[in-house]
Amino acid sequence: MLPGSARLSRLRPLATGYRAAARLVRALPPGVRYPLAAAGGTAWYAADLGRRRNALVNYAAALGLPESDPEVPRVARRAFENYCRMLADFLLMGSLPPSEVPGRITVTGREHADQAVEAGHGAILAMPHMGSWDFAGGLASMLGYRILAVAETFPGSLNDAVVETRSAYGLDIVPTGRSAVRAINRALDRNEMVALLCDLPNGPGVTVNFFGRRATVPSGPAAIACRNGVPLIPAYCFRSRPGSYHVHLDPPIHTPSPEDCAGRDGTQELMQMVVQHFERFIREYPDQWYAFRPILGDPA
Secondary structure, X not given: OOHHHHHHHHHHHHHHHHHHHHHHHHHOXXXXXXHHHHHHHHHHHHHOXXXXXXXXXXXXXXXXXXXXXXXXXXXXXXXXXXXXXXXXXXXXXXXXXXXXXXHHEEEEOHHHHHHHHHHOOOEEEEEOOEOOHHHHHHHHHHOOOOEEEEEOOOOHHHHHHHHXXXXXXXXXXEEOOHHHHHHHHHHHHOOOEEEEEOOOOOOOEEEEEEOOXXXXXXXXXXXHHHHHOOOEEEEEEEEEEOOEEEEEEOOOEOOOOOOOOOHHHHHHHHHHHHHHHHHHHHHHOHHHEOOOOOOOOOEO
């Protein structure tokens, strides 16, 4: 067997395991599914010292409390639990008929997306790592919006299985990288929505004040919005009850002309505005923010 074939044979079980896990999650009643997921999150919080340490720093700043305050580890632990509940819901999507999605999602602020579509140039949905953007994007597609999302890839056949699940809900997924910029520009030319996660460092970025700390966030969302003359719409998703989510869209941040927002200063100013929207929502739902990486640095 060729080395490449051997590697493929090792990776194919990832897709098989994903589909088997989806069937198992679907078979479990919600009263079992979500407590098991939460228990997995509690165990992860206890075992992963690095991510737990990152989380404590981030949530202390978000809450405006010292790390020694007992509320900080409580919120951090609940965030790990909520992340695992979200993973259970993502696995559920693997065997969930798309027709069931609308009953699991509520939306406020939809008029802001409608206005962007009516203007004819699309928009950037600027999102923090909260809730389940897969559910949110699936609903948006069913409501008639065309959504392009940029996502990290998974190993081998697992990536194919995950993309297949997302595509079944009408999501157009492109992997991170240079080709993503071309795909985003084409989507905006077609008057589509582009969903970008904007709260974690990922490649080139700009420095912003995030909860009173210095943080690096991606500059791409602001730069692309400027070049294409489209608004940035801060969007959030949070778990409203077991298996269900709420999506909220804030009023758009309208970008100035490309000449006025060119360079790092222009993109930094726009991303600072986006982060200020994020701060308000994260403060309201801190345990639904998945802040397990180093995000917040020294005091600003």
